[in-house]
Amino acid sequence: MAFWNKDDKGVALGEEQVLNVLKKVQDPDLHKDIVSLGFIRNLKIDNGTVAFDLNLTTPACPVKDQMRDEAVALVKALPGVQNVEIKMTSEVRQTPQLDKSALKGVRNIVAVGSGKGGVGKSTMAVNIAASLGAAGARVGLLDGDIYGPTTPIMLGLDLPPKSVGNRMIPQEAAGLKFISMGLLVKSEQPLIWRGPMAHKALQQCLFDVDWGELDYLVVDLPPGTGDVHLTLAQAVPLTGAVIVSTPQDVGLRISMKTLRMFQQTRVPILGIIENMSYYICPHCNSQDHIFGHGGGRRAAEQLGIPFFGEVPLDLAIRTQSDIGSPIVLAQPNSPSGRTLREIAERVAAQISIRSYETPVLEVE
Amino acid sequence: MSRPTGTQATTPTKIKKISPGELMVQWADGHETHHLAPVLRGMCPCASCKDEMTGMRMILPIHIPDDLEFRKIEIVGQYALQFEWSDGHHTGIYSFEYLRELCPCPECKLV
Numbered sequence: 001m002a003f004w005n006k007d008d009k010g011v012a013l014g015e016e017q018v019l020n021v022l023k024k025v026q027d028p029d030l031h032k033d034i035v036s037l038g039f040i041r042n043l044k045i046d047n048g049t050v051a052f053d054l055n056l057t058t059p060a061c062p063v064k065d066q067m068r069d070e071a072v073a074l075v076k077a078l079p080g081v082q083n084v085e086i087k088m089t090s091e092v093r094q095t096p097q098l099d100k101s102a103l104k105g106v107r108n109i110v111a112v113g114s115g116k117g118g119v120g121k122s123t124m125a126v127n128i129a130a131s132l133g134a135a136g137a138r139v140g141l142l143d144g145d146i147y148g149p150t151t152p153i154m155l156g157l158d159l160p161p162k163s164v165g166n167r168m169i170p171q172e173a174a175g176l177k178f179i180s181m182g183l184l185v186k187s188e189q190p191l192i193w194r195g196p197m198a199h200k201a202l203q204q205c206l207f208d209v210d211w212g213e214l215d216y217l218v219v220d221l222p223p224g225t226g227d228v229h230l231t232l233a234q235a236v237p238l239t240g241a242v243i244v245s246t247p248q249d250v251g252l253r254i255s256m257k258t259l260r261m262f263q264q265t266r267v268p269i270l271g272i273i274e275n276m277s278y279y280i281c282p283h284c285n286s287q288d289h290i291f292g293h294g295g296g297r298r299a300a301e302q303l304g305i306p307f308f309g310e311v312p313l314d315l316a317i318r319t320q321s322d323i324g325s326p327i328v329l330a331q332p333n334s335p336s337g338r339t340l341r342e343i344a345e346r347v348a349a350q351i352s353i354r355s356y357e358t359p360v361l362e363v364e
Numbered sequence: 365m366s367r368p369t370g371t372q373a374t375t376p377t378k379i380k381k382i383s384p385g386e387l388m389v390q391w392a393d394g395h396e397t398h399h400l401a402p403v404l405r406g407m408c409p410c411a412s413c414k415d416e417m418t419g420m421r422m423i424l425p426i427h428i429p430d431d432l433e434f435r436k437i438e439i440v441g442q443y444a445l446q447f448e449w450s451d452g453h454h455t456g457i458y459s460f461e462y463l464r465e466l467c468p469c470p471e472c473k474l475v
């Protein structure tokens with residue numbers, strides 16, 4: 001091979017040839033090839049070495065390795081190529097309508113909601129956010145629950161955020177920027193927080209906080225469909241919502257109200273997570289589907305919504321939450337840690353899809 | 365025949381104030397709507413313009429000046445527009461569905 005490349009100067013390898021073979025690599029989520037999607041950057045050909053960046057739409061891409069391996073194999077197979085140097089980079093796209101708002105440094109805002117309380121919204125929100133952060137994304141978490149703030153505990157924080165002038169500085173924990181409406185309220189007078197108050201508190205947490213540059217801002221919603229939901233849906237163009245359910249809310253009946261609320265305000269449902277889906281015995285690691293099986297997946301199929309996966313009822317998830325150290329960081333390779341990280345990647349993939357599909361609205 | 369439904373028909377792709385009192389909306393299905401400020405103001409869905417229980421209109425065309433203008437146009441989340449009118453009113457949230465439903469063109473009025 002070396003001899004072929006050195007001597008045959010006439011057959012110089014061109015960029016076009018490289019791009020042509022790279023066109024065979026499809027992004028399975030966006031259903032387009034990586035060249036048309038503009039993922040190939042800094043292509044350089046130097047003798048037998050081809051170097052380029054593969055710039056994906058999220059660092060938490062679930063099919064990152066697959067696309068990289070395909071791209072490398074295809075380019076390597078070209079005549080005259082001895083060496084392929086590929087650098088994996090990412091650039092999270094912004095939901096089209098967001099760049100004009102006060103949150104223009106934030107690329108995507110994602111809500112985590114449920115119909116019923118106590119299904120594990122906060123647990124999912126924290127672990128998804130921490131997974132995305134660990135994958136290399138810039139992530140913020142907004143705890144929108146003013147009544148029972150559990151998210152600060154899950155991150156090991158119990159003091160309200162500091163402020164400079166009338167701007168709040170987000171706290172940092174688990175690789176995340178964090179603001180809790182609950183802690184904010186606690187820091188002020190013991191007021192009765194009714195609708196208009198919740199409305200105002202959420203507005204502050206969105207617009208009076210120095211969020212800076214974020215790829216994802218995850219919002220942990222209180223249970224049900226209240227003022228916080230509506231305020232959020234009106235205040236910002238959400239990229240979408242993740243719905244958390246448990247096998248007990250039979251076929252998601254209880255979450256239907258939540259789904260309808262999101263539909264009415266045109267917040268795309270990114271997908272459904274079934275939490276506490278099965279039981280992992282802490283002694284023997286065996287799985288037990290105590291509540292029946294497959295309900296969440298079936299319901300998602302019926303509604304035509306992606307299904308993100310099933311999270312086991314696992315004492316380790318709770319223990320890690322209780323000590324303020326999310327399982328995806330503390331035990332990333334435990335079965336539950338892995339499951340939650342995969343779910344976060346699927347969420348990231350859906351966000352990428354949405355940011356391509358949402359039509360750009362021009363306002364003059 | 366029924367009114368166009370589905371998300372294409374109710375997803376705006378372009379919103380433009382073509383004169384102080386006229387708003388143009390282009391929809392993803394290719395349709396184009398022209399709303400006149402005084403007419404749209406009369407259809408304000410907010411609680412102070414329309415009684416929530418009876419549906420009765422509290423503001424009538426005689427209350428609205430013919431030369432009413434759009435002072436400010438804002439997008440609400442992903443689903444609606446909110447206008448501030450030259451009479452100062454600003455609490456109405458017009459969902460995209462509602463704005464399409466109110467399209468005054470002959471084609472839409474026929475069905």
Ligand SMILES: Nc1ncnc2c1ncn2[C@@H]1O[C@H](COP(=O)(O)OP(=O)(O)OP(=O)(O)O)[C@@H](O)[C@H]1O
Nearest residue numbers: 117118119120121122123223276312313314317318
């Ligand atoms: N998969 C799981 N395995 C074990 N424990 C879990 C799991 N998911 C959540 N929990 C525990 O269940 C309890 C409720 O979870 P969490 O606070 O996340 O629910 P929530 O939906 O946010 O509740 P709320 O509606 O009150 O906001 C917590 O103690 C949490 O640690």
Ligand SMILES: [Mg+2]
Nearest residue numbers: 121122145150
């Ligand atoms: Mg919670």
Ligand SMILES: [Zn+2]
Nearest residue numbers: 408410413456
């Ligand atoms: Zn009104």
Ligand SMILES: [Zn+2]
Nearest residue numbers: 467468469472
């Ligand atoms: Zn029309």
